[in-house]
Amino acid sequence: MTTVRVELDQRAYDIRIGAGLLGRDTFADVAQPKARALIVTNTTVAPLYAQALQQALEPHFAEVLQCVLPDGEQYKDWPTLNRIFDALLERQCDRKTTLFALGGGVIGDMTGFAAACYMRGVPFVQVPTTLLAQVDSSVGGKTAINHPLGKNMIGAFYQPRLVVADVETLRTLPPREVSAGLAEIIKHGAIADAEFFGWLETHMERLRALEHDAVVHAVRRSCEIKAAVVAQDETESGLRAILNFGHTFGHAIEAGMGYGQWLHGEAVGAGMVIAAGVSERLGLLDPASAVRLQELVRRAGLPVEAPALPLQRYLDLMQVDKKNDAGNVRFVLLQGLGGAVLRAAPQDLVTSSLLAHGAIRDASPAMSGPGSPASRTAGSLAA
Template identity: 70%
Template sequence: MTSASAAPIAAAPVVTVPIALGDRSYDIRIGDGLLDDPASWQGLPRAAVAAIVTNTTVAPLYAQRLAAALAPHYGRVLQIELPDGEAHKDWQTLDQIFSALLAASADRKTVLFALGGGVVGDMTGFAAASYMRGIPFVQVPTTLLAQVDSSVGGKTAINHPLGKNMIGAFYQPLRVLCDLAVLDTLPERELSAGLAEIIKYGPIADADFLGWIEDHLDALLARDRAAMAHAVRRSCEIKAWVVGQDEREGGLRAILNFGHTFGHAIEAGLGYGEWLHGEGVGCGMVMASDLSVRLGLMPPAFLDRMQRLVERARLPVRGPALGAERYLELMRVDKKAEGGEIRFVLIEQLGRAVMRAAPDALVRETLAAHAG
């Protein structure tokens, strides 16, 4: 892969990052004001019905603008408003989407538009994959985390009380539209959560990008538009490169889960909702960095570097006191586990990740150092 440049790239009106998946290929469009740009909606299927799936937080901000943009292209534009939060990423909330579509007599040509963060995007994608065995959908992510990670790559899912994202499907969108302007309304906590997913791309795939993030983190926290444009673009480029080689997570794509095994355990252990996903990932990256050091893959300085960066991003670096056995129990139902053996994404060289098991004794040492 090519490395990141040393300085921010000035935000262009629209930057396109392609996802190469044969007949399922699509573009990620990144720029300012994409919601109101007629070009954003060109080339999409036309239908009698379009449905905007959003939540109670995002709807008052952007649903009306999106509906106005879609109105010239669809006979009816429905709005399906879900409760906000990870705690609602479940069967009951998913069924609200199906019920609204059936009540509106939505057919197989109906297009869904996911307007929101990762929860809305995941549930809309899963609904699209399932309704009438598959209808088209478009991702319109409104959080930084969704723009750089969850909206890209076609992983859709809901949570189960026993594990995060355990029920879902691989189902690609027709397009991803990352309007940088919507990040201006993002709460500070959500901004930091998104930075966690940006940070992960450096250790796993691009050492130069990790250095760039360290140099420009203050600009990202201040929402500097040029810095944000470059961070979103580079993150999407890396994810597109990975997904293009391993769409269904048979091997390489698992590296995108750096920090997620620990992070998902935190989220599930707390019942989904107390910590944001990005907060779990941030803390999980510190834990995974610690484990990388304990296994002799990386020097201790790497852990110090990652912990400083995660702290600077205003993310937690110490997990909740769930107890080591509860952490291990939750991680054994992680999707990367095989035969009950936990497999972690670890760093073996800056810019290169590896997936491997670790002795429970070492995992307990990591948890003792970074949880409770």
């Protein structure tokens, strides 16, 4: 087992990374011998790992309960969130109850949000079982549910007490989910560590094959990068926004296509390529580096072209973004590989990059000419 520390003063916590952690005494330091634990998981993960986690927790809690939710991004909503509250209230759980999020990013986000809200805050632990969750969504305390008009727009910053990333759980993932997780790993190299980005170029095939040493290194380095950023800017008032590289476009893809049609990592993969295109057009990123990023995304098994939607649909969805500042959409862009900046961008450059990557179904003059809705939006996208 290897450990990464998230330094947040009294709320600091460990990320434990290794193989077979669900079968060890990994959870002793979050024990509540006179309290209950609630495992929140989904219909896909529960048959695989819920029993192992239950057995690991039973020596440390008075009672271990389970709440099994439907699987899918389309269930990251209020009705499904209420099922967690139903489970807690029906068993008369008190504020000493600890929630354990066993699953991918959807389960982690919803369990964390439920923990932040129930009795105004109860402890929770992240037990991520997907690559994407292990390298990104389980770390940093961002919790949320989706709204039809925007992804992750309703939520809270609420840190876990512990993150346990058992890389053995990745072996039950379909290849598409592995690729989705690789998007966030590529993101970390692109925004913060050019050397790590080069390592990914060398070892991408090993990662897709889930070779143990390569996976542990990639998970650890991704967690180190994210932990360092979160420690400096927990609530995303500045620096932490760089972790959203590719996400403004990616979230627009997810919402525009309907949640669940594109996996989050797939949308981020295409979103990073589009954002690199904007960076190149602004003169921040050299063309060779933009090509390297696109090629690495492709080699990870991710799409490098976005789905075709009307231009105005993309522009409207990007307006509903957490980086929107007084009507100005700010993008995370690359200032060379390994460096990121937060900038607004002229709408014509954004449109050009969307068009270059297959994203625009209707770029006719009626949609983008003077006086059009797209033209009226241009001012809010421009620096």
